[in-house]
Amino acid sequence: MTDLASLAPVVVCLAAGHSQKPVIERARALGYVIIGVDRNVNAAASGLCDHMIHLSTHDPQPIIQALKKHPLASRIAGVLNRSSGPPVATAAAINESFNLPGVPLHRARQCLNKDLMRTECLRQDLSVVKHQTVASFSDLQTENLSYPCVMKPALSMVGKQGVVVVSQAEQMQAAFTQAQAASVSGKVLVEDYLPGHDVSVIALVNRGKLEILALLDEINQQLGDGTVEGKAMAVPSRFNTGPEADRIAALTQKVADVFELEHSALLMSCRISEGGEPRLIEIHLDMGGDKIMDVLLPAAGTFDVLQYMIKALTTECELSSRPTYNPTAVIFADGDDLISNRDHQILQAATTEELEQKVTECIGKVPRP
Numbered sequence: 423m424t425d426l427a428s429l430a431p432v433v434v435c436l437a438a439g440h441s442q443k444p445v446i447e448r449a450r451a452l453g454y455v456i457i458g459v460d461r462n463v464n465a466a467a468s469g470l471c472d473h474m475i476h477l478s479t480h481d482p483q484p485i486i487q488a489l490k491k492h493p494l495a496s497r498i499a500g501v502l503n504r505s506s507g508p509p510v511a512t513a514a515a516i517n518e519s520f521n522l523p524g525v526p527l528h529r530a531r532q533c534l535n536k537d538l539m540r541t542e543c544l545r546q547d548l549s550v551v552k553h554q555t556v557a558s559f560s561d562l563q564t565e566n567l568s569y570p571c572v573m574k575p576a577l578s579m580v581g582k583q584g585v586v587v588v589s590q591a592e593q594m595q596a597a598f599t600q601a602q603a604a605s606v607s608g609k610v611l612v613e614d615y616l617p618g619h620d621v622s623v624i625a626l627v628n629r630g631k632l633e634i635l636a637l638l639d640e641i642n643q644q645l646g647d648g649t650v651e652g653k654a655m656a657v658p659s660r661f662n663t664g665p666e667a668d669r670i671a672a673l674t675q676k677v678a679d680v681f682e683l684e685h686s687a688l689l690m691s692c693r694i695s696e697g698g699e700p701r702l703i704e705i706h707l708d709m710g711g712d713k714i715m716d717v718l719l720p721a722a723g724t725f726d727v728l729q730y731m732i733k734a735l736t737t738e739c740e741l742s743s744r745p746t747y748n749p750t751a752v753i754f755a756d757g758d759d760l761i762s763n764r765d766h767q768i769l770q771a772a773t774t775e776e777l778e779q780k781v782t783e784c785i786g787k788v789p790r791p
Contacts, residue, residue: 430455431499433736434489434516436479436509438465444716445502445709446470449732455494459485480508482515489516498522500736506689506706507577507606510534513707523629523685525707533681533705536611537576543702546680549673550702551693553613559598562612564591570615573597575605585650587615597648618695620703621659623674624714624727625690626741627683628734632675633741635727636719637662640691641751641781653785655714656751657722660774666694673700681705687731713752713766721768722750749777753784 430453435446438458446467449456458471461478468474475488489495498520503513511531517524525533532538537555544550555576556562573594574585584604586597601610620640626633637659643651661667674690677683689710692700709715715728725745733739748770755765769784771777 429497431736432457432494432497433499433732434459434501435471436501436503436512437505438462438467438471438474440466441504441711442502443467443470444728445504445732448728449502452729452732454499454732454736455497457489457492457494457498479503479505479512482512485512486516486519489520495520502709502732502735504709504711506534506708506711508534510707525684525686526682529681529683530707533707535577535607535609536574536704537607537609539705540611542680546676548676548680548702549699551613551616553611555609555611557609559595562594562598564594567612568614572611572613572615573601574611574613575601575607576609576611577607578604587644587648587650589648593648600649616693616701618693618698618701619660621661621670621692621694621700622655622714623670623688623690623692624710624719625674625678625688626731626734627678627686627688628740629685631740632678632688633734633744634671634674635725635730635741635745636747637667637670638714638718639778641785643785651756652712652754654751654753654781655712655718656749656774656777656781657718657747658749658774660778661694662774666697666700670694670700673702677702677705683707685735687735713754717766717768718750718752719747721752721770722747749774751777751781753781 432455433449434457436459438460456471457473459475459479461476463476477484501513501516503509511534514525514527514530518527532542540550570587570589572587584601586600588597622638622640624636636657639656639659641654643653686707687709689706691703694700719727751769753767769780771780
């Protein structure tokens with residue numbers, strides 16, 4: 423393991439499971455000393471860390487106390503987090519405690535909880551989907567609903583888990599129960615269903631400057647019971663250029679400004695139609711999973727997004743030009759596992775139109791278990 427006397431910068435990696443393994447491996451290759459935090463003493467990537475702290479990544483204060491007592495505390499250069507759940511707030515609290523650039527803790531908590539995030543967006547005149555947040559089915563204002571509508575957890579840990587498109591009133595109770603079961607907070611978001619395409623923004627706010635690293639198309643599939651499954655991610659987005667791209671960039675910049683994102687990964691999803699205005703769906707302040715950084719983008723181009731993000735979040739590093747990508751998609755196998763744990767395949771094509779056709783054909787052929 424790395425000599426304690428080394429002058430290499432130290433990074434704190436929140437969790438050391440399978441999903442964190444690519445991040446930890448890349449950070450090691452870049453020469454960082456790694457302090458992993460995971461309550462699981464047998465975490466899959468713990469052996470790759472120079473030091474381990476066996477605490478829950480959901481509770482920041484014990485971690486901060488342990489880090490302050492650590493002999494490498496003075497060399498901590500940043501926090502790496504790949505979870506969109508409570509570790510987002512933990513990362514913000516650690517950065518704040520060690521006077522590292524990051525995100526104000528109250529802003530991290532707002533982004534983490536979809537209901538708080540959307541309340542703030544409405545207050546700041548950010549374009550979001552019309553919604554209501556309820557903790558019990560009896561609180562739902564059904565007179566204000568139109569069908570179809572969408573139910574989803576207000577705070578979730580697993581991708582599309584608990585997301586249901588409801589086409590008629592008779593389905594509401596079952597859909598609410600499903601969404602609430604997947605909600606960490608117990609709250610459920612009920613929102614208007616908007617036609618259009620789902621676009622994901624992969625970005626970084628680098629010491630106050632927004633850097634968009636990629637626009638991706640998110641391909642979801644609605645099953646017969648209304649359940650929504652993530653099936654594929656494709657790059658570049660159909661809206662990678664043109665007026666829609668400019669509008670998405672403007673919305674992303676406004677999100678960074680409103681939530682005071684000084685220095686952070688920024689993954690944002692929105693829904694947009696051809697020639698339309700983007701409507702904000704979700705904000706994530708983590709490095710992202712779903713095989714985007716470690717599978718899709720490396721297959722699509724030569725720019726190493728994962729490496730760049732690690733360096734930019736921990737040391738001085740600035741983007742010289744926006745990366746370009748060849749039309750590429752990652753297709754996820756069916757099943758109930760996390761997308762990051764599922765089998766996958768890569769598709770490539772000469773144009774985005776050809777890639778879209780290939781993806782459509784491939785998804786239609788994927789057998790359900």
